[in-house]
Amino acid sequence: MRRGRRAARFVPAVLALALATARAEEGVVSFTIVGDAIPASLTGASGDPNRGRAIVTDRTRGLCLLCHGGPFPEERFQGNLAPDLAGIGTRRSPAQLRLRLVDGRALNPDTIMPSYYSLTGLTRVGRVWQGRPILSAAEIEDVVAFLATLREPEGRP
Amino acid sequence: MPRHPGLPLPVALAALLLTGAVAGAEPIAPADRRSGFDQMSAEIQTMQRDDDANPGMLAVVDGAELWTKPPSSSRPACAGCHGEASSSMRGVAARYPAWDARTARPIDLQGRINACRRTHQGADPLAYESPDLLALTAFVATQSRGQRIAPPEDARLAPARAEGRALFEARMGQLGLSCAICHDENWGRRLGAAAIPQGQPTGYPLYRLEWQGMGSLQRRLRNCLTGMRAEPFGYGAPEYVALEAYLATRAAPLPVETPAVRP
Numbered sequence: 033m034r035r036g037r038r039a040a041r042f043v044p045a046v047l048a049l050a051l052a053t054a055r056a057e058e059g060v061v062s063f064t065i066v067g068d069a070i071p072a073s074l075t076g077a078s079g080d081p082n083r084g085r086a087i088v089t090d091r092t093r094g095l096c097l098l099c100h101g102g103p104f105p106e107e108r109f110q111g112n113l114a115p116d117l118a119g120i121g122t123r124r125s126p127a128q129l130r131l132r133l134v135d136g137r138a139l140n141p142d143t144i145m146p147s148y149y150s151l152t153g154l155t156r157v158g159r160v161w162q163g164r165p166i167l168s169a170a171e172i173e174d175v176v177a178f179l180a181t182l183r184e185p186e187g188r189p
Numbered sequence: 190m191p192r193h194p195g196l197p198l199p200v201a202l203a204a205l206l207l208t209g210a211v212a213g214a215e216p217i218a219p220a221d222r223r224s225g226f227d228q229m230s231a232e233i234q235t236m237q238r239d240d241d242a243n244p245g246m247l248a249v250v251d252g253a254e255l256w257t258k259p260p261s262s263s264r265p266a267c268a269g270c271h272g273e274a275s276s277s278m279r280g281v282a283a284r285y286p287a288w289d290a291r292t293a294r295p296i297d298l299q300g301r302i303n304a305c306r307r308t309h310q311g312a313d314p315l316a317y318e319s320p321d322l323l324a325l326t327a328f329v330a331t332q333s334r335g336q337r338i339a340p341p342e343d344a345r346l347a348p349a350r351a352e353g354r355a356l357f358e359a360r361m362g363q364l365g366l367s368c369a370i371c372h373d374e375n376w377g378r379r380l381g382a383a384a385i386p387q388g389q390p391t392g393y394p395l396y397r398l399e400w401q402g403m404g405s406l407q408r409r410l411r412n413c414l415t416g417m418r419a420e421p422f423g424y425g426a427p428e429y430v431a432l433e434a435y436l437a438t439r440a441a442p443l444p445v446e447t448p449a450v451r452p
Contacts, residue, residue, distance in 0.1 A: 091381060095364075098381040109382035113375050144375075146364040154365055156419045161363040 055135075059151050061169050068139055069127035074149070074169035084178025087171055088117075094167070094175065095146070103182060114145065119185040126180045133172050148172060215439070216373035217387060222443050223376075225386035225451060233398070237450040245327060245396035245448025248320070248403045252328025255321060260312035267325075270309065274332050282330035283338050283445050286434045288345045295349040297433050299326045299394075299405060300425070317424035323403045327394045330447035337442040338391065346434055349427075353435025356428055362419030383452075389440040390433065392449020399452065406433055 056062035063070050073079075087094040089107055096102070101110040102117030124132070131138060134149040147153075148166040167175065226234060236242045256274055259266040271277040282298055289296035289304065296304065302325050303314035315322035340346070358369040371380065372388035379385065393406040400408075407429045411421040422428045 109379070111381050112379050113371075113385075144366065144370050146366070154363060155359065156361045156414075157363045158415065158418045158420045161418045166363060 057151055059163055060149055060165055063134065065131060065138060066127075068131060069125065070130040070134060071127040073173055074130070074134075075173050077173065079170070079173030079175065079177035081174070081178040081181050083171075084174035084176070087167065087175050088178060093171075099145075103184065117179065117182055119182060121180045121182040122185070124179075126176050129176050129179050130172065133167075133175060216369065217376075217439065219442060222389060222440060223387055224389050224391045224443055224446065226391075226446060226449065228377075228384045228386055229450075229452060233450055233452055237392075237446070237448075243396070243448060243450055245394070245403060245450060248324045248327045248394065248396075249331050249448055251320065252324035252326070252331075255325050256328055260306065260310045264310045264312070267305070274329065278329045278332035280333050280336050280339075282333040282447065283336045284341050286346070286349070286430055286437060287341060288343050294427065295346055295430050295434050297406075297430050298330060300430065302326055302329065318405060318408055320403075323394045323405065326405070327403065327448050330394070330445065333445040334447060335444050337444050338437055338440050340434070340437045340441055349431040349434040350438055351435075352428075353431035353433070356432055357435060361414065362417035364417050366417045368413060388436070389443055390436045391440060391443050392446035392451070394447065395449035395451055397451045403448070406436075 052064050052066045054062060054064045061074055063074055064072065088096045088102070089104055091098060096117070097104065097107055097110045099111040099114040100117050101112060104110065120129070132145070135147040136143040136145045137147055137150075137153070146166055149169065149172050151163070151165060226237065229237075236244075240246050253274075255267070257266050257268045259269065268274070285301070286295045286297045287301070288294075289301070291304070291308075299317070299322055302322065306312040306314055315325070356368075358367050358373075360367045360370075368388065371385050376385050376387045390406045390409075393409070394403050396403055397409075407424055410429055410432060411424075414421040
């Protein structure tokens with residue numbers, strides 16, 4: 033019985049290893065996708081949720097509110113092309129959020145969400161934007177840290 | 190709103206070359222096509238409808254003057270060959286882009302005006318987005334106001350239309366977006382403050398409040414490409430003419446509105 037329990041613990045670990053894929057791209061730090069997530073911080077450190085909020089609400093940096101709405105009462109004219117961000121921290125783990133920000137195409141090739149931390153599969157990138165991801169690794173971590181704090185479902189104070 | 194898998198541009202163009210045809214049904218059925226006019230505020234709609242308030246009419250008036258003015262003393266004015274624009278130019282804009290036999294390529298209305306200047310008037314082409322080219326194009330296009338967009342049934346235009354569609358549906362730029370993601374699949378929704386229109390080119394050249402001036406469809410396409418953080422094609426590039434040729438088939442049978450006013 034003890035052996036059985038150990039085996040049961042072992043199976044998910046093997047599955048996770050089997051699904052893990054390391055990504056190395058020039059111009060971005062390498063990371064490992066495990067299942068539908070990137071468990072490890074891209075910088076090795078935790079992000080700053082306050083800086084993350086500033087990025088999310090900045091329409092020229094994070095661009096998030098062009099498509100997403102969210103619990104930002106001071107922000108007028110939020111987009112509605114994508115799911116509302118209220119409560120996203122309860123629906124997704126930080127590791128899941130990280131992969132969705134870094135390169136959502138890994139989960140859904142047809143996603144309209146930009147890949148914020150990837151330089152592959154892009155065409156005709158404007159001269160001023162070439163060779164750099166939309167957000168830096170540190171900015172990704174800041175946004176992950178902030179989104180993880182959004183734990184109130186929509187419509188609640 | 191139908192969804193389309195977004196293909197990277199090289200893949201989309203390769204698929205196009207392999208099949209030699211436009212794949213898939215029309216993204217927006219003719220009965221569902223809407224001008225961006227319908228999504229504007231009542232104030233801006235009124236501004237467009239009222240010729241005395243429509244700032245685009247200033248360009249049309251300038252164009253009317255250019256129509257009758259010979260570019261040099263030895264060469265005819267536009268009116269010298271074409272006469273009264275209200276009859277000779279009626280319906281022309283509704284059929285453009287058209288096939289240009291001389292260059293064996295599709296040509297858009299402003300390209301046609303410049304070709305005419307070169308061949309018949311011995312004059313230099315007017316620069317893209319110059320007040321004179323916008324004015325003449327707006328004047329000619331206004332003669333089709335109210336007429337339904339009716340692209341010619343001309344098989345020679347098919348490759349350009351197919352290329353235009355592939356471009357429209359190709360993901361481009363740092364953001365990896367395509368024209369189709371917004372204008373086919375999400376029109377009617379809100380991108381930040383902006384209600385997303387279908388992107389129907391019914392009123393070009395038009396007066397855009399954001400520009401505080403007139404602009405061509407090519408200028409508008411460049412704005413969107415820049416917004417996607419893509420490198421815009423140069424003015425006059427065949428890619429724009431291909432996009433215009435596709436967009437005309439995508440817009441028919443909406444009526445021509447030139448000079449439109451847009452926010």
